[in-house]
Amino acid sequence: MTDNTGAHASRAAIAAYATGDPALPAAAEWAVEAHLETCADCRTHLADAVRIGDPTLDSALRRVWTELDARAPRTPAPGRPAWSRWARTWAPPTLAPRLTTGVLVALVAFLVDLIAPEHTPTPLVLLVAPVAPLFGVAAAWSRRLDPLHELTASTPRAGLAVVLRRTAVVLAAVIPVLAVAGAFTGLNPALWLLPCLAFTTGALALGTVFGVDRAALGLGLLWTALVIAPTLMNLGAPQPLRQAGLPGWAIAAAVAAVVLTARARSFTALSDKN
Amino acid sequence: MVRAVNPTESAPTRYAWEVQASGLRVRAGKRMAVDGLDLRLGTGVHGLLGPNGAGKTTLIRALATVLHPAGGNLELLGVPVNGRPDLRALRRRLGYLPQEFGYYPKFTVREFVEYMAWLKEVDKQDIPGAVQRAIERVGLADRAEDRMKTLSGGMLRRAGIAQAVVNDPDLLLLDEPTVGLDPAQRLEFRALLRALGERSCVLVSTHLVEDVAAACSRVVLMASGRSVFQGTPDEVVAAGGTDDVGDSPMERGYSALLAAEVTR
Known part of the structure; x- marks a missing residue:
């Protein structure tokens, strides 16, 4: 699935995709997403974008974690001994x-x-x-x-x-x-x-x-x-x-x-x- | 959760039909409730229809090997059940939900399914995973830690189905599983049935003709201890005329086939 011959996504587009930047048009967002599925190189760039961090991205990730925490059971199932x-x-x-x-x-x-x-x-x-x-x-x-x-x-x-x-x-x-x-x-x-x-x-x-x-x-x-x-x-x-x-x-x-x-x-x- | 496939599961089957019965006779008390039944069931979902007292429950009990046939031949998963078969090995591949299914009220759903998995000799290290998978399949994951006595009728049925599928049976026998399910749950249950029927032989006895129409690939119609019709739901519909009793094409076909049996 990595034999991607088309043009790669730009670093800017990937960064915008990662942060969910509204400046990135919906059509472009889908194109980036479809491309990421088949291109390992661009997925590496995406990983870099996430790793380097960005205030918007960090807050988005934090929000996801908080929501997940709220949904997860407080303690593991209280099974009998x-x-x-x-x-x-x-x-x-x-x-x-x-x-x-x-x-x-x-x-x-x-x-x-x-x-x-x-x-x-x-x-x-x-x-x-x-x-x-x-x-x-x-x-x-x-x-x-x-x-x-x-x-x-x-x-x-x-x-x-x-x-x-x-x-x-x-x-x-x-x-x-x-x-x-x-x-x-x-x-x-x-x-x-x-x-x-x-x-x-x-x-x-x-x-x-x-x-x-x-x-x-x-x-x-x-x-x-x-x-x-x-x-x-x-x-x-x-x-x-x-x-x-x-x-x-x-x-x-x-x-x-x-x-x-x-x-x-x-x-x-x-x-x-x- | 991904389940490991063991070599015996991927081995080719050495039998043509999961259930093969000829001239089967089974006693229920003093009455011969199944009397001269011929049946062949392969992979897929089979609906078992018939009026009360037709012998559906007795047939399912015989297929679950808890009643011994009084006569005729019965082969389950290629194992002849007459005589003294190795029931242990066969039963590990069966799933059974009785019509009146009891439970220990203080057990939680998970404990109940776990206990049944132990009785069904599921490998000890596989039990937690198999139990979780079975509970998720019937949509009870959020009630897994609740005690059985706190469950509604429909949820109890679903817990019963969870114990029946916990050992990934090749032959699954469900006696009246849709009793107590509300319409939304019945829809979910039909989807579950279709999924189960993709790789195993599922026999569902029911009073509800529309369940059969929606979820079953084959229909077995029983009357007074014998099988009077075996075919597809479409063939049942085709048997019905406009003057037969019933509100749906399927019901009209059902009553036409039963009426034909009575007059014969």
Whole structure:
């Protein structure tokens, strides 16, 4: 584009163009501009004219800068800190309220155990350990509880990995509370940990068939009706929560994990049941 | 902002049609909402028209791979979707805006599109640029730092479109994207559609016949789970006579084609 054969613009014309001098006729201004687009030499002259400076030109440039400054945002966008973005990749905000409910349930059970330890034949913490994570797990993959569910399900990342990430967040919040409570009551940690894990994997495995929120609700209600309620009504200590029940819980958790892995594809699709 | 072109983008495509379906059957609940549909879509903007309950949303969900076909053949971007395809790789090249699209109210527009870009496995170092570009494309740059709950219906739709295009999809599926847009925004949206249709296959389902007339290069007309017409907007107009129902030539053509299907 530099093979300009026509006459070059005069230095005076270029200087007048740079300062926007009204003495330069409009037609001449266009001619200079068109010429500058194709002529590197004259662009150099224009650069010189701007660099040397001229009161008119300086004030024009200052005005442009002031206007630009006024339009530019005062501060850079107030984006959230990096850790918050990172945390979001682990759990969506809709998980928080459900998760908190689960933690509160565990805390209340702990408090009751502290205040009135003789009230129930079995520590309350032991009774609620299986259901405490279910509140959060229900929201880990649910059309009803997650407004972004359909969008999430359509993305490449959708699948077991995302569901497990969210479940891990739930367990990371619930297990410490149970651990502290269990330590105070002097229980074998396996007694509350295994049922807790078995119910969590069980809810996810059943969730591949019935929808995770329904599975969590079903398991929670079953446990409440068959174990928690009878125990609280002093109908005797529940069988499954004794030392002898541990292998059963381990087997249940393992079976659930196998089913979950085999049916993991259900977490990439939209289902009426989710 | 200039975007770097990676080698896979400039590689020649190895498929004839972005979407190829034959005898496609998809269930919506207990009902077979898409029943024996044949469809071929190439690059360009395709309008998906049809009465309520024709199966438009179910078809779009099947194309977005969130519903598995109950029968027939479906190939997306050269990948057969029947059986157990590598959904991950395919989905990275899809963009989808559902009809009822939810959002987290406390997220800002930028955070929402960023989160979706993460879910869509956009390269980590590309996310800020891709997000900004998507937001600018839909004209929401001045509201990028506003929370989603403060946006109007039309702006929410545009945020939804921004997340759909953030990964520069080869196949873009928009279910009722013009709902809630005012006339000026609809005009802008049509221009955006035409720009998107230059390099990718865009399928837009809509009730608004005039949107199709203005922005689409091809029209697919669906009735009771099957495709009853595929052609250009001009062919739709040509199908309409003066005694058909409708206020515009396009509407008359639309009702003529639907009426022909009912009597058949």
